Amino acid sequence: MSLFNAYMSLSGATDADVRRDERLAHHTTYRIGGPAGLFVTVHSYAALLKVVSVLAEERVEWVILGKGSNVLAADAGYDGCVIVLDDEFSRIQVGEGGLVTAGAGALLSRVVNEALKAELSGLESCVGIPGTVGGAVSMDAGTRREWIGQRVRDVVTLRPGEGLHRYEASEIEWGYRCTSIPTSEIVLEATFQLERGKKQAIAEDMEARLRRRRSSQPMGRPCCGSVFRNPPERSAGILIESCGLKGATAGGAQISEEHANFIVNTGRASAADVVSLMGRAHDAVRDRFDIDLACEVKLLGFGA
The missing domain is CATH 3.30.465.10 (Uridine Diphospho-n-acetylenolpyruvylglucosamine Reductase; domain 3)
Known part of the structure; x- marks a missing residue:
């Protein structure tokens, strides 16, 4: 994999803006995340074809990012290319x-x-x-x-x-x-x-x-919506609340006091803080109700 070669091939590409080490905290509603190896905004179909072709040639992993409203990016960032669709795609x-x-x-x-x-x-x-x-x-x-x-x-x-x-x-x-x-x-x-x-x-x-x-939801606060999918006929939020975790904190992250299936960034949260609360909520619900909550958040940069 060669991020450098991909960067050089795409720099100056028509209808695309190419940056290195763009912080993902600027592009996720959590306001959390380290740098992306490459960050490419494409403005046309032709530009998108060019970008995915170069990335394939250089064997660079890529992901499409919208407004980052359902994404938790790792503190270390993402060692690949983040692609954003703009202009012609809007x-x-x-x-x-x-x-x-x-x-x-x-x-x-x-x-x-x-x-x-x-x-x-x-x-x-x-x-x-x-x-x-x-x-x-x-x-x-x-x-x-x-x-x-x-x-x-x-x-x-x-x-x-x-x-x-x-x-x-x-x-x-x-x-x-x-x-x-x-x-x-x-x-x-x-x-x-x-x-x-x-x-x-x-x-x-x-x-x-x-x-x-x-x-019922912490609208206006940095978060990424529901953290877990609702189990059949149950509410993930009510299950987590029943475990006494509403308002629980880890570093700068907090299980929302409005809705326990939301984890908010109080202003200084790291991805590790959020993951810690996710694990705590998941394990508490599993231990008390024997329900294995499935994560709804997309994790970016955390490895396999």
């Missing part, structure tokens, strides 16, 4: 028949707002969810009863070394915080099938959902 188009097409780099909040302006209903459950369309589709974001995959008509991905591939929604297995889209593929855009509605009713529904989120 477009949103409202079409006929309730169709909305959005690039993987588009903020999910923007898509929700564009649907509201067009008086289209169906994405209300996504209000208040941070991150990009690519991340939301890849993890089938949503609530316990509603998820974004229910509104997807099709998804376009890039298969490195092969080219573009279009999936019909029915070809994808949509699961709880996961899909069958291979992790080796890069989600480029998704088209959503929405329904006509009344703007006021849609707005009121969104505002009610936001109020519920604000009242």
